[in-house]
Amino acid sequence: MNPDFSKNILRRMYKMSKVLITSALPYINGIPHLGHMVGCLLPSDVYARYMRMMGNDVLYIVGTDEHGTTSEVGALKAGMDVQSYCDMNHKRHYNTYKDFGLSFDCFGRTSSEQNKEMTYHIFEQLDKNGFIEERTIKQVYSVDDKMFLADRYITGTCPHCGYDKARGDQCENCTKVLEPTDLIDAKSTISGSKNLEVRETKHLFLNLPKIEPILQQWLKTKEAFWPEVAYSIAQKWLKEGLQARCITRDLKWGFPVNKEGFEDKVFYVWFDAPIGYIGITKQWSDEKPDERNWKDWWYDAKDVRHVEFMAKDNVPYHSITFPATLLGTKEPWTQxxxxxxxxxxxxxxxxxxxxxxxxxxxxxxIKEFEADYWRYWLMSNIPEGSDTSFTFDLFASVINKDLNGVLGNFVSRVLKMTSSKIGNTVPEGGQFGELEQKLIENLQLGIKNYFKYMNELEFRKAFAELRAIWVEGNNYISEAEPWTVIKEDQAKAAMILRTCINLIRIFAILSAPIMPKTAEKMLAKLGLGVDDIPSLKDFDVKKEIDFIKAGQPFEVGDMLFERILPERVEELKTKYGSKK
Structure with a gap:
């Protein structure tokens, strides 16, 4: 795999005018934790915001994954019917993601009529093309629960690696795909009962081995620029040999199978859930049919680049199963x-x-800290290569050093100094000198690198560059010493402080994809709004460093971030189980 070729392709991708962004769809039955947020939701939002600021036409799709036994069991425990349970939790998810600042264009549902329509169409095409086969299989039935158990509601020991908490569909430890009957010492996660029987039942399978040749050809086109974590997992699956996958279940909650003799079955959640990206797009399209057309993004679409975000456990389904599903239709779907x-x-x-x-x-x-605290920490520590551990000590350290110390302190220092020494308007006078030219050169290099890494979706490196850009502002004011200069040269001091005020605006613009609310607050201090944020496509530091002119009023206001004290850290550790 050639990394330079990979990066060149990604740079070309960001120049495309239409960018389709999808995030793995969270299960309806529980609110995500921080790991879920950084695994797909936050990076997809940051990238969507950045792509919009680069002048692209962006469609950002998120939604809830609602079918399967997970929902049935959750509703049963809540004493609700499944539809009401999903309605309630869909609203909870929506509100939570809005509180976190997600800027999706549509937050849909895999249980929608639009997704049912898409699922039925894709299944019919697969069946017509000979990629669906009927099989009588043995499936696990819980005598005590009086139901067939979905794969994820059966746990036991993995026969491959010995992990004793493997699920019936996949082992989290070695990532091998499993059948429930593969597990050793299996039990129901609903009741804990080991009173399980294997019963025969007839189901439909997607014949992946039959699709494998065209899937391999397609996957080869991704080798040059998929990240290693994604491409290696896909290759591992192919190397081990693809197996036909059951796409139906003996459940009530789901889309009834549109095939004679199988009407009492529903489609497996992992069949209709990825199709949900298309179904949700149609939901979005149907809201304004005169203005929007889902096919412009998904079917025989021109000049669309599709970027997906997900945790590594979802990679096999999105790099193998779902692409194979679309390829098997022999229709021009966006991959x-x-x-x-x-x-x-x-x-x-x-x-x-x-x-x-x-x-x-x-x-x-969100109840503990504003969203931007979490957005910054999670994205600057995103586990791109290997797993990362969240600790409250590290969280407090990063917030205190980066946000409170570097960015927040610069903004407060500049505005307080200008207000006390000159007044609450941007000062007039002075000309750029050698120090300002050096500042511009350093900013140009830093911003170039920041854009480069954002375009390449290397978020850790991008955030390191952003922090370095903030540091340039602190270095400049420390070296320029306006508090000393003003005693002898008020015009020069005015120029230094005016430059620093323009730096606040620049920092706000560059931080907007990551910390949108903080960017708004910074701009508001300068009497500006989000409408004053320029496109990043032709961002010119030489122009932006002198954007705010003398006479513009500003307000000092509060500090942007609170410092997290040691006693608060200990309180949070106790509250959230760090000390267990």
Missing amino acids: VDYLKGVSYLTFEGGKFSKSENRGVFAEDA
Whole structure:
């Protein structure tokens, strides 16, 4: 794999005018924790915001994954019917993501009529093309629960690696795909019962081996520029040999199968859920049919680049199963161009667990700190190569050093100094000198690198460059010493402070994809709004450094970020199970 070729392709991708961005769809039955947020939702939002600021036509699709036993069991425990349960949780997800600042164009549902229509069409095409086959299989039935158990509601020991908490569909430890009957010492996760029987039942299968030749050809086109975590997982699956996958289930909650003799079955959640990206786009299209057409993005679409975001456990389905599903229709569907696979975020080195009160979940996170605190920490520590552990000590350290210390302190220092020494309007006078030219050169290089890494979806490197840009502002004011210069040369001091005020605007613009609310606050201090944010496509530091002219009023206001004190850290550790 040639990394330089990969980066060149990505740079060309960002220049495309139409960018389709999808995030793995979170399950309806629970609110995501911080690991889920950084695994797909936050990076997709940051990239969508950045692509818009680059002048692209962006369609950003998110939604809830609603079918399957997960929903049935959740509704049963809540004492609700499944539809009402999903309606309630869909609203919870929507509100939580809005609180986190996600800027999706449509937040849809896989249970929608639009997705049903798409699922039926794609299934019919696969069936017509000979990629669907009928099989009688043995499936696990829980005598005590009085139901067939979905794969994920059966746990046991993985026959391949010995992991004792493997699910019936996949082992999280070795990532091998499993059938429930493969598990050793299996039990129901609903009741804990081991009183399980294997019963025969007739189901439909997607014949992946038959599609494999065209899938391999398609996947070869991705080798040069998919990230290693995504491409290696896809290749591992192919190397081990693809197996036909069952796409129907003996459940009530789901889309009834549109094939004679199988009307009492529903489609497996992993069949209709990825199709949900298309279904949700049609939901968006149907809201304004005179202005929007889902086919412009998904069917025989021209000049569209599709970027997907997901945690690494979702990669097999999005790099193999879903592409094979679309290829099997023999229709011109938009396929993924770039698959951003993300490793896991752990909590203090272990798993997040709501039942054990261990870890921070999105709903609770917003109650503790504003969204931008979390957005910055999570994205600057995104587990791109290997797993990353969240700790409150590290969280406080990053917030205090980067946001409160570097960015927040610069903004407060500049505005307070200008207000106390000159007044609450941008000062007039002075000309740029050698120090300002050096500042511009350093900013040009830093911003060039920041854009480069954002275009290449290397978020950790991008955020390191952004922080370095903020540091340039602090270095400049420390070296320029306007508090000393003003005693002898008021015009020069005015120029220094005016330059620093323009730096606040530049920092706000560059930070907007990551910390949108903070960017708004910074601009508001300068009497500006989000409408004053320019396109990044032709961003010119030489022009932007002198954008705000003398006489513009500003306000000092509050500090942008609060410092997180040691006692608060200890309180949070106790509250969220760090000390367990």
